[in-house]
Amino acid sequence: MSKKIILIITLLSILLMACSNMTSFEGESSNWDVNYEVKISDENDKSTFITIEYVGGGPIPQTIDYIIEDGSGKVDGNSGLDKGVLEIKGYSCKGCSVQETKDINATIKWNGMSETIELK
Template sequence: MKIKGVIIALFTFLVLTACIEDSKKITFQNETDNWIVEYTATVKGEDQETNSLYVKYIGEGETPDRIDYQIKERSGGAGRTNATLEQGVLNSNLGSCSGCAVASENDEIEITIKWMGLVRRFN
């Protein structure tokens, strides 16, 4: 009976291991006097990616309620006008793609934030 339990445990382990996909997180972080920015690309395999953006206002004075942002990278980009900040924070799931060119650690990413008549670019 012990051997049957070992075989079942081994089979279960092999099935679970085959179901787990390796993913890699690539994160771009930058900070200025006014902003903390974190752009994350979670890459699965060679052609699947999910992206998110975290922006936090840390400047002095009035905290903006809304911003415009633009992201440019090798595999594409994203942007939004009048994105709402909650207590100075934007936490946005930018979506995913399959069968697309994905980000790599060496990619250059440019993020532009516009708020209250001001502009800040992050490279």
């Protein structure tokens, strides 16, 4: 009985992993490293996981404004950094039009400065 349950759980896990598509995009500048991961579950469902890290030589900014744009829309906001890092986990879009794209740009504004970074 327990072997059947383990087999069923294993098969379901494999099936669920096969049904989703995780893609990573990265970019860097002299001040910022950006990692943008997109998990596309189906044509109308995606989740994003974003990490923005300050790598500049000056003091760590207190807050940043950010915009990350892809073919399906954008994620934007204003946030503080935790030890120079901002993590945005689980931003999701259900029922949206999901388009796979190669053109993703991250714009970061801080302390009167601005950089746009192409993510590949």
